[in-house]
Amino acid sequence: MELGSINHLALTVSNLQYSEDFYNFFLGFMGYEQGEKTEHLILWFSHNGVVTISPANPSSPNQNHDRYSPGLHHLAFSADSREQVDELYQKLVDRGVEILDTPAEYDYLPGYYAVYWLDPDGIKLEFVHTPNWPPTEHPDSC
Ligand SMILES: [Zn+2]
Structure with a gap:
């Protein structure tokens, strides 16, 4: 990896099962393979890096991501x-x-x-x- 290149990306999702299918669909199109899968994390990898999704804290308010709030746009x-x-x-x-x-x-x-x-x-x-x-x-x- 080159200095400073993005090594991996970890996202939090409200419904792990639903998002697994969704991410598998388009990441698979992009050449990622699904790797580790536990109840706390699902991982995809390719020569470009790693993407993971993890379930949101069940006690967190159930709301959609707002790209205009601080955090990921x-x-x-x-x-x-x-x-x-x-x-x-x-x-x-x-x-x-x-x-x-x-x-x-x-x-x-x-x-x-x-x-x-x-x-x-x-x-x-x-x-x-x-x-x-x-x-x-x-x-x-x-
Ligand atoms: Zn852009």
């Missing part, structure tokens, strides 16, 4: 091509997933092409293809 995964972005989009639609923004080119960087959707708890997810990544110029946003 959204999480983006890289695509190899625009066609992959379109393909995942179609699979998300077929599955009835709530799409935030359909595949389109965005002005953040030249050629930035992405789709955005919500996980079962309202966490915003993104699948993006950029011709040149990491950026050599400062992105406007992303």
